Amino acid sequence: MSETRMRHAEVAIIGAGPAGMAAASRLAEAGERPVVFDLAQSPGGQIYRQLAAPQVGEAVMGADYLRGQALLTRFAHSRIDYRPGSRVWWAQREGQGTTLGVLASGKGELWQVRQLVVAGGAMERGWPFPGWQLPGVMQAGAGQILLKQGALVPEAPPVLVGTGPLLYLLAWQYLRAGCPPRLVLDAAPRSRYSALLRQPLGTWHARHYLLKGLRMLVALRRAGVTVKQGFDALEAEGEGHLEAVSYRLAGRWQRVETPLLLTHFGVVPEPQLGRGLGLGFAWHAGQQAFVPERDVDSLAAGPGLWLAGDGAGIGGAINAEREGHLAGLSILEAQGERVGEERASLRCARARDLDARKLLDALFRVPEGWLAAQPEKTLVCRCESVSLGEINAAMGQGAAGPGQLKAFTRCGMGPCQGRLCGESVSRLLASHQGASMNTVGYYRVRPPLHSITLGELAASPAPPSS
Amino acid sequence: MFKQLDSAASTGEVTIWLEGHSHRVPNTFSVAAALLWLEGAAGYRRHVDGSNRAPLCMMGVCHECLITVDGEPNRQGCLVPVAEGMRIERQWRAL
The missing domain is CATH 3.50.50.60 (FAD/NAD(P)-binding domain)
Known part of the structure; x- marks a missing residue:
């Protein structure tokens, strides 16, 4: 690996969806110049993807998509160090801050960040059924x-x-x-x-x-x-x-x-970054998903670390925007600004909205017993082509946890790094052992948090040894 | 498999080379979107177990869209935007 050359940022944000854009814009308006790392080539996240130059209009998409334009405009006109096409592949808490390994355009950088907002968003739940690996x-x-x-x-x-x-x-x-x-x-x-x-x-x-x-x-x-x-x-x-x-x-x-x-x-919080940072995750029975632990009001997950948006629990785009705004305010408050009134109204709207979503969670619950009822040929891990029958056999032979199942069957060892099968494997173990999802837990996530090539790794500065 | 709406906003186009054949594609497409538009899902990729695979998520999670771009194998096709002169090869032999 090449020589370590550390870059520094007072505030960095991972993700340029509604949460990340709102946090960055609010901080920039207060005179900060946050660094924003985002995987995509243009801001918006999944919900407002391509909205900076929309390919389809309101007549097809509906008003909710176009609604994001105000936030995009605000983001574009703020003083923000926006870095599209960035993969944060390594992250570690160090004392009062966080160190990030970032790859962009084939170049690796190390960043030391004092205040970090993680706004990585959600992903669609992997949900096995026979033939789900077929093209089409x-x-x-x-x-x-x-x-x-x-x-x-x-x-x-x-x-x-x-x-x-x-x-x-x-x-x-x-x-x-x-x-x-x-x-x-x-x-x-x-x-x-x-x-x-x-x-x-x-x-x-x-x-x-x-x-x-x-x-x-x-x-x-x-x-x-x-x-x-x-x-x-x-x-x-x-x-x-x-x-x-x-x-x-x-x-x-x-x-x-x-x-x-x-x-x-359904959608679930994207796990890699939070787990890579060593955050606690708990099974949320209402959302039927592992959700990272954070303070419900300040959104803090540790000193100098804030979680906002769907990556911290599913609340939708408007909630994500509010949480990004709130995370920005938490940082400004830590710097001595008075944010009381602005925050109070946001918190109130957020609480009301999240309360309403409980009914949606209940309405759209995925069937708990689905996976165990699938035929044995069903692929659970698509990357390594591990079937339900193989997982059942390994559990019968005594594989006691997600890590052992991985060692027994190779499930979760492919390029998606367990994102698509992790929840399924935990569900199967929980039902096999009669244990809770929290007792079973999840794969241990290690860097690289994204798939990167050996060449990219070699071109990256060496992370500080831990 | 997919068609473009007539009402699509007009954007620029780029020429990409898919296994030596040139195609004009809208410049907002990712490599995976271009492939699905030009050829459909059926011939996208062969998996290590010999089965046919194609993109599932289109947002960087599933890695089913792996493809060779400008000679570099196993790129995530859904995350790479098309570019003028880009050479794309599908991964038909199990790696």
Whole structure:
């Protein structure tokens, strides 16, 4: 490795989605010049991807996408050291700050940061079913990224399957683009929707979210799109690529031919950076996900470390923007500024919004027993092609934790570094042992936190030995 | 597999070379998006176990989009924007 040359920043932010942009903008307005590292080539995160030069307008995307333009403008006009295309592959807490290893345009740098805001966002949950590795099966988020990035829509009507707001949003956007899906399959049983009527208060608090969803559902039905609720098993079929989808509804298997299946089983915090930093993670029963631990008000996860946005727990884009703003205020307060009133109104709006989301979490719960009920041929780890049968066998032979399962089967050792199978492996162990997710825990995440080449590693400054 | 909407905002285009054949593609595309647009998912990549694979997440998580760009293998196609003169080879032999 090349000689260590440390760069310094008072404030750095990882991620340029709504949380990162809001934190950076607020800090810049107070005279700071934060450094912002982001994996993408332009700001916006996944939610506002390509919004700086939109490829599709409001007529297709809806108003929520265009809403991000105000934040993008604010970010673009602030004095910010914005570094797109940056991969933070190494991170370590040191005393009062954090040291980061960053790769950009093939060049490695080491940064020492006094105040760090981690706003790395969320990812789609890996959710195994037979055939999910076939070309032609993609996550719904991928479909939406193609739409935002290049105005790309499916040539033939796709099947959308899963549960969660994104499922209906994408179906509705495809409809508005003139390419309605052939079928929308929702894992949430119809009874869960009718149960809303028995929770009038919660329903009232979440009415904006629910009405948005209802309007989309009505538009889809009116356009003749078949929407079926309550499927409980799924299989993607095809030789070399997807040809058909089978699903079980009310005990009966049905089959539909399609070249494209878009799946969505919720979003979860992206784990690599937080785990790489050694943060505590706890299983959140409502969000059905491991969530990093932080102070709920200040958003601090340690001295000089703040977590904001969906990477710290799923709250959506508007909540992420508020949390970024709040993290910025926490840093300014630590520097002696008075932020009381500005913070109070943000906290109040945040609490109300997060309260409303509990109802959405309940409405779009993924079925807990899904994984154990899959056929043994189902791939759990796609990278290393480890099937459910192999994981079951290794657990039977005594693999006691995620780390041991990895050693027994190679699950989680491929290029995605366990992001897609980590939760599944923990779920299987928890159900096999009758233990809680917190007892089972998760893979131990070690650097590099991103896949990097040996050449890039060799060109990087050596991290300080620990 | 994917088509571009007529209403797409007009952007610049670049020429990329896919296995020696030139293609004009919008300059907002990632390498993975360009491949899905030009060729669909079926022929994207062969996995180490011999099965066919194609991008799943398009946001840097799944690593199913690995591809050779300008002679460098195993790049994440969804994170690399297309560029003028870029040479792209699909990874059809299991590595």
